Amino acid sequence: MPKAIALLSGGLDSQLAICLVKEQGVEIEAVNFQTMFNCCKDDARQVAYNLGVGFTLIRADESYLERVRNPKFGYGRGINPCVDCRSYMFERARAVMEHAGAAFMITGEVVGQRPMSQKMEDFRLIEKDAGLEGLILRPLSAKLLPVTIPEKEGVIDRARLFDIQGRSRARLLELARHYGIENPPNASSGCALTQPQFADKVRDLFEHDPGHDIWKFELLKTGRHFRLSPETKIILGRNENQNAHLEELRFQGLPLLRPHNFAGPAAIFLGGANPEMQAQGASIILRYAQKPLPEICELEFVRGAETAIVTASLPAAESFIEGVRIA
Ligand code: SF4
Known part of the structure; x- marks a missing residue:
């Protein structure tokens, strides 16, 4: 046959x-x-x-x-x-x-x-x-x-x-x-790849991350992406499933930032997370968190086995969001 x-x-x-x-x-x-x-x-x-x-x-x-x-x-x-x-x-x-x-x-x-x-x-x-x-x-x-x-x-x-x-x-x-x-x-x-917004995320990754790590491209399907510096990107979950997926990535060594005394998205950092970036990440999380927010918002910053509390009080301004948002 x-x-x-x-x-x-x-x-x-x-x-x-x-x-x-x-x-x-x-x-x-x-x-x-x-x-x-x-x-x-x-x-x-x-x-x-x-x-x-x-x-x-x-x-x-x-x-x-x-x-x-x-x-x-x-x-x-x-x-x-x-x-x-x-x-x-x-x-x-x-x-x-x-x-x-x-x-x-x-x-x-x-x-x-x-x-x-x-x-x-x-x-x-x-x-x-x-x-x-x-x-x-x-x-x-x-x-x-x-x-x-x-x-x-x-x-x-x-x-x-x-x-x-x-x-x-x-x-x-x-x-x-x-x-x-x-x-x-x-x-x-x-x-x-046919979606123009998604294309922006792919172009950003090609530009800033010349290695061809397949998992980083697969991660483009999850969450909101923001570029904080040429080296550092932060990804926020859009819903509970995505937050849970991002939380799992901390076990691969990626730093995680998540709400502690309020409800909002979790975020992971790719490429580093110094204190300035943690503060920027916190303000972005506040922007997408449920309102009203407490006067002082506390977030957990988890890196490996260590956890620290980061505080923030103001959500990021729209002009800042527009400047760092990839898609
Ligand atoms: S790029 Fe995407 S839409 Fe185009 S042929 Fe390949 S899978 Fe299909």
């Missing part, structure tokens, strides 16, 4: 691509790709199980960050280097393909569905860049695209593929009904 690798986001399009190719007698191994910037909206592993195909998870590594930092093909509206990102995914998936003895790859991409990375010229660029020319089959739009190697070799019957293009989901939903896919998920990458 011929074998193919399918890029599976967990969304409807990739599920449909798998259904279309699987019914032509091809064994499928689904590959799900996770970066430090996309949230796992869909449980791709469960989707693969439901479709009756194998599953491999690929996590982006440090070399992915270099693609985000210096894309060959530019950014979208945020700091999303979609063409480079897709090329990186295909390169990584190619290694799985070779290891699994698969002959080609399939995706749920639809011509013209996304402004960046799903135009015909993007498809060509990505295939060439990833060393996969003629080996990527896009069953939903195949009839609009050049004939691929598995079609030429008769492994895939092109007549049973589709010519869907654009943003309308009508034909996709019709296919979902045909294949019994219930509650089809909305089309969304869940990728934070």
